[in-house]
Amino acid sequence: xxxxxxxxxxxxxxxxxxxxxxxxxxxxxxxxxxxxxxxxxxxxxxxxxxxxxxxxxxxxxxxxxxxxxxxxxxxxxxxxxxxxxxxxxxxxxxxxxxxxxxxxxxxxxxxxxxxxxxxxxxxxxxxxxxxxxxxxxxxxxxxxxxxxxxxxxxxxxxxxxxxxxxxxxxxxxxxxxxxxxxxxxxxxxxxxxxxxxxxxxxxxxxxxxxxxxxxxxxxxxxxxxxxxxxxxxxxxxxxxxxxxxxxxxxxxxxxxxxxxxxxxxxxxxxxxxxxxxxxxxxxxxxxxxxxxxxxxxxxxxxxxxxxxxxxxxxxxxxxxxxxxxxxxxxxxxxxxxxxxxxxxxxxxxxxxxxxxxxxxxxxxxxxxxxxxxxxxxxxxxxxxxxxxxxxxxxxxxxxxxxxxxxxxxxxxxxxxxxxxxxxxxxxxxxxxxxxxxxxxxxxxxxxxxxxxxxxxxxxxxxxxxxxxxxxxxxxxxxxxxxxxxxxxxxxxxxxxxxxxxxxxxxxxxxxxxxxxxxxxxxxxxxxxxxxxxxxxxxxxxxxxxxxxxxxxxxxxxxxxxxxxxx
Amino acid sequence: xxxxxxxxxxxxxxxxxxxxxxxxxxxxxxxxxxxxxxxxxxxxxxxxxxxxxxxxxxxxxxxxxxxxxxxxxxxxxxxxxxxxxxxxxxxxxxxxxxxxxxx
Numbered sequence: 001x002x003x004x005x006x007x008x009x010x011x012x013x014x015x016x017x018x019x020x021x022x023x024x025x026x027x028x029x030x031x032x033x034x035x036x037x038x039x040x041x042x043x044x045x046x047x048x049x050x051x052x053x054x055x056x057x058x059x060x061x062x063x064x065x066x067x068x069x070x071x072x073x074x075x076x077x078x079x080x081x082x083x084x085x086x087x088x089x090x091x092x093x094x095x096x097x098x099x100x101x102x103x104x105x106x107x108x109x110x111x112x113x114x115x116x117x118x119x120x121x122x123x124x125x126x127x128x129x130x131x132x133x134x135x136x137x138x139x140x141x142x143x144x145x146x147x148x149x150x151x152x153x154x155x156x157x158x159x160x161x162x163x164x165x166x167x168x169x170x171x172x173x174x175x176x177x178x179x180x181x182x183x184x185x186x187x188x189x190x191x192x193x194x195x196x197x198x199x200x201x202x203x204x205x206x207x208x209x210x211x212x213x214x215x216x217x218x219x220x221x222x223x224x225x226x227x228x229x230x231x232x233x234x235x236x237x238x239x240x241x242x243x244x245x246x247x248x249x250x251x252x253x254x255x256x257x258x259x260x261x262x263x264x265x266x267x268x269x270x271x272x273x274x275x276x277x278x279x280x281x282x283x284x285x286x287x288x289x290x291x292x293x294x295x296x297x298x299x300x301x302x303x304x305x306x307x308x309x310x311x312x313x314x315x316x317x318x319x320x321x322x323x324x325x326x327x328x329x330x331x332x333x334x335x336x337x338x339x340x341x342x343x344x345x346x347x348x349x350x351x352x353x354x355x356x357x358x359x360x361x362x363x364x365x366x367x368x369x370x371x372x373x374x375x376x377x378x379x380x381x382x383x384x385x386x387x388x389x390x391x392x393x394x395x396x397x398x399x400x401x402x403x404x405x406x407x408x409x410x411x412x413x414x415x416x417x418x419x420x421x422x423x424x425x426x427x428x429x430x431x432x433x434x435x436x437x438x439x440x441x442x443x444x445x446x447x448x449x450x451x452x453x454x455x456x457x458x459x460x461x462x463x464x465x466x467x468x469x470x471x472x473x474x475x476x477x478x479x480x481x482x483x484x485x486x487x488x489x490x491x492x493x494x495x496x497x498x499x500x501x502x503x504x505x506x507x508x509x510x511x512x513x514x515x516x517x518x519x520x521x522x523x524x525x526x527x528x529x530x531x532x533x534x535x536x537x538x539x540x541x542x543x544x545x546x547x548x549x550x551x552x553x554x555x556x557x558x559x560x561x562x563x564x565x566x
Numbered sequence: 567x568x569x570x571x572x573x574x575x576x577x578x579x580x581x582x583x584x585x586x587x588x589x590x591x592x593x594x595x596x597x598x599x600x601x602x603x604x605x606x607x608x609x610x611x612x613x614x615x616x617x618x619x620x621x622x623x624x625x626x627x628x629x630x631x632x633x634x635x636x637x638x639x640x641x642x643x644x645x646x647x648x649x650x651x652x653x654x655x656x657x658x659x660x661x662x663x664x665x666x667x668x669x
Contacts, residue, residue, distance in 0.1 A: 096630065096632060097630050098630065098632060102644075102645060103647045104646070104657055104660060105649055105657070106649075106650040106651070106652050106654040106657040106658050106661065107595075107599075107650035107651035107652060107653035107654055108592055108651045109633045109634060109650040110592070111632055111633055112587040112634040113585065113619060113626050113631040113633055113634045113636065114632045114633075116587060116620065116623045116626050117623065117631070117632075119623065142632075142633065142649075
């Protein structure tokens, strides 16, 4: 009615309000159609129950097929107590029943009786919401369809005039027809179709907003589930990619892996994939991951699709991880199941429910392959995307293990290309078969937004947990296991040898130097002797000179020679 | 009880209830048609109760009334319903399971 967009009435149904951008058109009828058993009635009753309990909008449920008692019994398993709501005047159930065989038609009539009943029901509880389930049953009960059609048209208009947010359910028609009796002609504001399909022996229910006048809405088919807490539509995620990107880093639980990831581990809220062939230690990494979270005091949720919870606890104890204490402390939940029993989406909804309820800091899924029965990548990717988006929005760090093809394939990583683009960090585990033994290696394929090591490490599982050691890169072979150990020994021997050699050399040099020094000392002594001799000679010469002069003077004196001559 | 042409000799066999919505054309036509048919074929054996749902809407659910006007044959059992303004006498008689009185 208003120009500024369409006013919406929140359904309170998980996911549906997201897809429709806030709920069903307020004060207008919405057609929900689908084949038998696809959940129309469940959607409708949940719309009323949530309206009555969460939005303070009482509702009238006018049913044309089931009786009130049957309906109440059917939805009790979802935790909806219709009788209590009825007693509180928040809900009114009216079973409209027509027995074709009891009815004779003569002359003109209209469906004013239905209007009066509806009006009375609405007034008696001040209803804001109305459900007609399934009004098409009237077509079987009333022979004059021309009257019925015009009256239904009038009814929907009347509901609109009274400002009722209404759900009208309809049976899916043959072929292209949306409903069997063409109800979509009269209810034009919003049409939602439900569908149930069986694929690979697994039934999946899907919901689609076919039409929503005057508003943007998700147009895809969204899987939904009728679970323990009612109706859930996927995606839980919004249509946008706008989750926060925290800078906080958290440990993967293996110090050496953290070191490889720039020394600090992964970003909070990021998704980590650990892929590898069977027996490469994926589950152990997952166990370390949840263990580390529990140590930090965060809650952790682990979905295990290969082993039972007890088996995981036992097996992880063998690598030194005590998961049991976390389970007992309520920090860890191990959910072991065979997901292939349910549809992929159904499982996803269950996961979502559990995550919403438990609110963990980290989630581990081991392995994602089992989510799909025969590796239908095309199916798995959107599902995983929804899961990852959902977890990211909750800032939950997720670790997924992925089983890649066996050793036969030369590039095991290619098998996961499909889902890898969804992952922020990808650790690849590979078996290296060499020298008659098989060893595990680990490397970081990618890690968005951080400097990470490109070095292959050898991955060791011991009874104290995971350890990583540098591998040896030989001439053309990565050395692991005993080959690496042999290499280490060899290197050690060589080092020893070099050490000895060095020492010997040093000793020799010392000796040589000592000899030289001795020589120097001898020469110096000689030099000193020579110097002394030199001094002696000089003195001697001077002495001789003096002596000679004195002698000649003496002689002159004696001869009395002419002194003046001199 | 016996506010109708009480012939008193024969007991009331037909207990009829006519549901209408106010004084609409269809309501009035239905009532007139019903009176006429009953007088002709069930004289003295019937009782008609008129329920105006505009005044007592809560009564609509009890007899599962949707269409208006609706005539409900409450007695004799089983319950029968005839919807419409009862303009087709023959069908009303079939609906009420009455042997027409041949005049």
